[in-house]
Structures are given as structure tokens and as C-alpha cells.
Amino acid sequence: MNFLDNMRLRISTFSIAEKIILFNVFCFLAPMVLNTVFFLLKVPSGAYMNWIQLSPKFDTFITRPWTLISYSFFHSSFFHLLWNMLLLFYAGRLLLNLFPDKIFINNYFLGVFAGGLIFVFSYGLFPVFKGAYPPMIGASAGVMAVFIFICTYNPDQEIRVLFFNIKLKYLGMVFFFLDIIQIPYGNAGGHLAHIGGALLGFFYARQLENGRDIGIGFERVWRHLFMSKQLKTIYKSQKKERSNLNNKNSADRQKKIDAILDKISKSGYDSLSKEDKDFLFEAGKK
Numbered sequence: 001m002n003f004l005d006n007m008r009l010r011i012s013t014f015s016i017a018e019k020i021i022l023f024n025v026f027c028f029l030a031p032m033v034l035n036t037v038f039f040l041l042k043v044p045s046g047a048y049m050n051w052i053q054l055s056p057k058f059d060t061f062i063t064r065p066w067t068l069i070s071y072s073f074f075h076s077s078f079f080h081l082l083w084n085m086l087l088l089f090y091a092g093r094l095l096l097n098l099f100p101d102k103i104f105i106n107n108y109f110l111g112v113f114a115g116g117l118i119f120v121f122s123y124g125l126f127p128v129f130k131g132a133y134p135p136m137i138g139a140s141a142g143v144m145a146v147f148i149f150i151c152t153y154n155p156d157q158e159i160r161v162l163f164f165n166i167k168l169k170y171l172g173m174v175f176f177f178l179d180i181i182q183i184p185y186g187n188a189g190g191h192l193a194h195i196g197g198a199l200l201g202f203f204y205a206r207q208l209e210n211g212r213d214i215g216i217g218f219e220r221v222w223r224h225l226f227m228s229k230q231l232k233t234i235y236k237s238q239k240k241e242r243s244n245l246n247n248k249n250s251a252d253r254q255k256k257i258d259a260i261l262d263k264i265s266k267s268g269y270d271s272l273s274k275e276d277k278d279f280l281f282e283a284g285k286k
Contacts, residue, residue, distance in 0.1 A: 111145020
């Protein structure tokens, strides 16, 4: 097994949370490599980020709707990435201990959408943001959705933080409160996006407790976009394998028929064994 095959095998064993973390790490490193190439070639770097990051200007956002998801895969600094991925790793483990992958996927990406929309609409709504249009990147809204979801659904579960245990509901309250009070002190749009993701996670958990999965519509979309192609590929592969097997069986059967006919031409029909006669009889019925 070569290095690439070994890596594929390892990645295939990752949880969905770990796969998203890995993709975020890749998206953090890739621009660094691109910027180096652009520097060496004397090509202006960074312009491509305008097509990835989420703009608070509605007229820009509406012409680049894909940025409502692409912004979540890129981070502004190593520590921005580190804290987001650490929280996603631990919150993801707690969620995936209770629910299947689809609940994690729905929570995370609906949180990304909710945080992005809150970010865009806040800059158009509140006077304090008039004339300011800083773009946004980062997975925080999706991470907060997953974290607050598990804090809401399993509020009394205790986890160890430094030297003491704390219930998830209190930890969730602390994170939510910190985002609210930090809005006036910088990165206001980011904190609003966190709040949007947190509210989505809270609402999702409450609805799921009542037996209603609000992510079912979104699940149909991503299954149609990604899983249907995978299933078609598997079906075609299986169909090809069956076809190859049928062709091989047909060729083997014809060889056996030819051998029996040769035996008849040389020694007559009576020279055939009972097995040969039965085989020839069955072959004649097809």
C-alpha cells in the first residue's frame, strides 16, 4: 500500500466532524501556497479572496451567493482556525455520540447559513454599520450551531474544564453572553454571525426534542447533490461487474458446449457422461 492509499484509508475512518476539520486546515494552507506562487510570478495576490469571503454589501452578496458557504472554510489566522477547530472537535464528538452524521451536517451548515445571513442583514439594518463593509471568513457560526445544539439538547451533561466540572447549559450561556457583550469592542459582524449560528443550534435542538427535524429539507438537497451521484457511480460499477461476470460465464459455457460437440463428432452421443448430457440439455433451453 503506497502513501496515498494509506492516507485515503485513514481519512475514510474519520468522523464527519474530523473530515470537516481536515478540509478547513487544507483551505487555510492552500492560500499560503498560492500567495507564494503569486509572489514569485509578480502576480497580485489576495484578489481571489473576494470570490470566497462573505461581503456585508447586499448587492455584492446577491451576485456571489456561493460565498454564503465558502466563507466558512477559510480563516484569517492560525489561532482563528485553532480555536474554531478545537471547539468543533469536542462539540462534534458529543453530538455524534448521540446522533447520526446527518444531524451534524444539518446543524453545521444551517448554522453557517444562519450566521452569514445575520451578518449581511445586520450591516444593512443597524445605523452603526453605515459605510463600513468589512468582509467575513471563518467557521465560527457553524461551530456555534453545533456547540449550542448539544448544550441545549443535553444541558445537564458535565464536562471537565481545567480544574472543575461544568454543565453544558452553563458553558453555552457563557459563550453566548460573551458574544453579545463583545459586539461594541471589535469584530461586531463576527460576533453577530456567532449569535446567528447559536440561535440556529438552539432552535434545532428544541424542535428535535419535539420530534421535528428542521434540517430534513436541507438534508434532501445535499443528498441529491452529492449522494445521488455517488449512488449512480456505485450502481454503474456494480452493473459493469455483473456484465463482465455474465460475459465470462457465457464464454466458459460456450467453451464447454464446443468441447461436448467435439466429443459427439468423434465418439457419438452415447459417449457423453450423464453430466455432459444434462448440461447440453439445459444449454439448449436457453
